[in-house]
Amino acid sequence: DADVTQTPRNRITKTGKRIMLECSQTKGHDRMYWYRQDPGLGLRLIYYSFDVKDINKGEISDGYSVSRQAQAKFSLSLESAIPNQTALYFCATSDLLPGEDTDTQYFGPGTRLTVL
Amino acid sequence: LAKTTQPISMDSYEGQEVNITCSHNNIATNDYITWYQQFPSQGPRFIIQGYKTKVTNEVASLFIPADRKSSTLSLPRVSLSDTAVYYCLVGPSGYSTLTFGKGTMLLVSP
Numbered sequence: 001d002a003d004v005t006q007t008p009r010n011r012i013t014k015t016g017k018r019i020m021l022e023c024s025q026t027k028g029h030d031r032m033y034w035y036r037q038d039p040g041l042g043l044r045l046i047y048y049s050f051d052v053k054d055i056n057k058g059e060i061s062d063g064y065s066v067s068r069q070a071q072a073k074f075s076l077s078l079e080s081a082i083p084n085q086t087a088l089y090f091c092a093t094s095d096l097l098p099g100e101d102t103d104t105q106y107f108g109p110g111t112r113l114t115v116l
Numbered sequence: 117l118a119k120t121t122q123p124i125s126m127d128s129y130e131g132q133e134v135n136i137t138c139s140h141n142n143i144a145t146n147d148y149i150t151w152y153q154q155f156p157s158q159g160p161r162f163i164i165q166g167y168k169t170k171v172t173n174e175v176a177s178l179f180i181p182a183d184r185k186s187s188t189l190s191l192p193r194v195s196l197s198d199t200a201v202y203y204c205l206v207g208p209s210g211y212s213t214l215t216f217g218k219g220t221m222l223l224v225s226p
Contacts, residue, residue, distance in 0.1 A: 004159075033213070042203065043160065043216035058213065090159045104150075105214065107159025 003027045004108035006091050012114045013081050021076045021111050023091030032074040033092040033105065034058075034066060036085075043090065049074060081115040088112050120204045125221040134191040136220050138204030141185050149180060149187045152203045154219070160203060164189070191222075199224045 004025045013019050023032065030051045035043040035058075045058030047066040055066060063085060067075045078085055089111045094103040121139040128134045140149070148167050152160035164171055166178040166187070177190040191198055201219040 035216070040218070042218045045213055045215070048213055056213075059215075088157070092159065104162045104165070105152075105160070107161070110157065110159055112157075 004091060004093055004106055006089075006108040006111050008111060009109065010112045012116065014116050015082055017081050017115075019078050019081055019113070021078075021089055021091075021113070023074045023076070023108060025072050025091075025093045025106075025108075027093055027095070027106060028071070029093040029095040029106075030071065031094045031103070032068065033094070034064075034074065034076045035090045035092065036060065036087040037090065037110075038087050046076065046089075078113075078115075081113075083115045086113060086115045120206055120217055122202075122204050122217070122220045124218065125223065127223050127225065128194055129225050130195055131193050134194050134198070134222060134224075136189045136191075136202055136204075136222070137186055138189070139186045140204070140206045143184050143206055144208065146208045147184075147206050148208070149178065149184075150205045150207070150214070151176070151178065151189045152205065152216070154201045154203065156200075160216070163202075194222075194224045196224050196226065198222065 007022045033048040034046040037043045044060050046064050048056050049068045065077045091108040092105040094105040096103045150165040151163045153163050154160040164176050164178045168180050171178045179188045201221050203216050203219040205214045207214050
């Protein structure tokens, strides 16, 4: 979905390096999420944020940190990258609209990260 | 959150109807059932969502029996472009985080 962008799209880094993956959205949603996907596995939630002042750990937050700089921006950092963090990373947004009972998540195109 | 079980993979041919069933025995009263589709190297995309009985949109139908312990995603007359992974998710209404399992890999052949 072009309304959710991720940079970079591909990144190769070395063990021990600090890197940041960025996510921006123009959908005006309050909620944002970071997932990782490994080959043959589903998506696993790393962190999520329901508004600018809200940050929550997901299923696999160890080794990651996030920053919600604004409603539209949600960054994921790997403080000291390790090879088993090699994966496809997705950012998503959602919101609960008036009259709806649950929300729909809209995903970005993904960032392919390789840690050597 | 309710755990879901769905087949790892399914095969079909162009023009056939495909039904993918998801089991969610411990679904809660306020849980909704949502299906997403994911193409290789792309993020998942919402397909359909329902609470009970039948829901239909331009892409698929979702059948949910009265006990809500399972649900079936029905894709009418599939084409090659329907080859993707399909995820069944169950979660409460309102503010929620969804759990994506491994999904069902649907392969459509000519």
